[in-house]
Amino acid sequence: MPEKMVHxxxxxxxxxxxxxxxxxxxxxxxxxxxxxLGRYLVLDREEGPPCIGAIVETEAYVGEHDLASHTAHGRxxxxxxxxxxxxxxxxxxxYGMHWCLNVVTEAxxxxxxxxxxxxxxxxxxxxxxxxxxxxxRALGIDKRWNAADLIxxxxxxxxxxxxxxxxxGTSARIGVAYAGQWAQEPLRFFVTANPYVSRYPGHxxxxxxxxxxx
Numbered sequence: 001m002p003e004k005m006v007h008x009x010x011x012x013x014x015x016x017x018x019x020x021x022x023x024x025x026x027x028x029x030x031x032x033x034x035x036x037l038g039r040y041l042v043l044d045r046e047e048g049p050p051c052i053g054a055i056v057e058t059e060a061y062v063g064e065h066d067l068a069s070h071t072a073h074g075r076x077x078x079x080x081x082x083x084x085x086x087x088x089x090x091x092x093x094x095y096g097m098h099w100c101l102n103v104v105t106e107a108x109x110x111x112x113x114x115x116x117x118x119x120x121x122x123x124x125x126x127x128x129x130x131x132x133x134x135x136x137r138a139l140g141i142d143k144r145w146n147a148a149d150l151i152x153x154x155x156x157x158x159x160x161x162x163x164x165x166x167x168x169g170t171s172a173r174i175g176v177a178y179a180g181q182w183a184q185e186p187l188r189f190f191v192t193a194n195p196y197v198s199r200y201p202g203h204x205x206x207x208x209x210x211x212x213x214x
Contacts, residue, residue: 015159016040016158016159016160016161017040017042017052017158017159018158018159019151019152019156019157019158019159020039020087020151020157020158020159021151022085022086022087022151024087025086025087025103025104025105025106026086026105026106026107027105027106028062028105028106029060029061029062029063029105029106029112029113029114030060030062030187032060032103032105032114033058033059033060033114033187033189034058034168034189035162036055036058036103036114036116036157036189037055037056037057037058037162037163037168037189037190037191038054038055038056038160038161038162038163038191039054039055039157039158039159039160039162040052040053040054040055040122040157040158040159040160041053041055041101041116041119041135041139041155041156041157042155042156042157042158043139043140043141043154043155044154044155045124048124049123049124050123050124051123051124051125051138051139052121052122052123052124052125053119053120053121053122053125053129053135053138053139054119054120054122054160054161055116055118055119055160056118056119056120056190056191056194056196056197057116057117057118057188057189057190057191057194057196057197057198058114058115058116058117058188058189058190059114059115059117059173059174059187059188059189060105060112060114060187060188060189061102061112061113061114061115061187062112062187063106063110063111063112064111066179066182066185067178067179067180067181067182068173068176068178068179068182068183068185069082069111069112069113070082070092071083071111071112072179075111078092079111080147081104081146081147082102082104082111082112082113083108083109083110083111084104084108084147085104085108085149086104086105086106086107086108087103087104087149087150087151087157088103088104088147088148088149088150089101089102089103089104089145089146089147089148089149089150089155090102090103090104090113090146090147091136091141091142091143091145091146093143094133097133098132098133098136098137099133099136099137099141099142099143100115100132100133100136101115101116101132101135101136101141101145102114102115102116103116103150103157115132116132116135117131117132117135117174117188117190117198118130118131118132118134118135118190118196118197118198119135119138119196120191120194120196121196125138125139126138129196130195130196130197130198131198132198139155141155163191167191167192167193168189168190168191168192169189169190169191169192169200169201170186170187170188170189170190171186171188171190171201172184172185172186172187172188173185173187173188174188174198174199
C-alpha cells in the first residue's frame with residue numbers, strides 16, 4: 001500500500017503548546033486515551049524548529065488484569081516504566097525494528113499506559129505518522145526516551161486542540177486477538193474521518209503474538 005501524503009498545518013498558538021499537567025495523566029486510563037486526541041506531541045530538536053504532531057489515534061492498556069497489556073505478565077525490567085510515575089514514557093520494540101511510544105497513566109504501581117498510535121503532522125514532520133512505529137520513526141524516537149518525563153522534557157505532550165466527543169470513534173484494539181475477552185474491549189480511540197488514522201473498524205488486522213505486540 002502506498003504511503004499516505006504528508007500535509008502539515010504549520011500554524012500553532014502559544015496556548016496549544018502549553019504542557020499538559022501531571023494530573024491529566026493520573027485519571028482513568030481510558031479517559032486519558034480519549035482525551036489525548038487532538039493533543040500535541042512535541043519534540044525539540046538541536047537544530048531547526050520543533051517537530052509537532054496532533055494525536056489522532058490511541059489505545060488504552062488498563063493494568064495487570066488487562067490480558068492485552070504487557071503488565072499482564074507482571075513487573076519486569078522491560079515493563080518497569082509502566083508501574084512508574086504518570087506522564088512518563090514507556091518505549092518498546094516490535095518486530096525487532098519498530099519503536100512504540102506509550103505514556104504512563106494512573107497512580108504508581110497500577111501498570112497502566114496509553115499507546116500513541118498515529119499523529120497528524122502539524123509542523124516539522126515530513127514522514128508518514130499513520131501508525132505507532134511510523135510516528136516514532138518520523139520523529140526519531142527510540143529507547144533513549146524510555147521513562148522520560150513527557151511533561152517537561154524535550155519530548156512532551158501539550159494542550160493542542162482537544163477533539164469534540166462527536167468526532168471521536170472507538171473500536172477494539174489492533175493486533176490483540178490473543179487476549180481472550182479483552183481483545184474485544186472498546187479501548188481504541190480515534191478521530192473519525194482523519195486520514196492519518198492507521199486503520200478504521202472493518203479493516204482486518206492480522207494476529208500478532210503477545211511478545212511482538214504488547
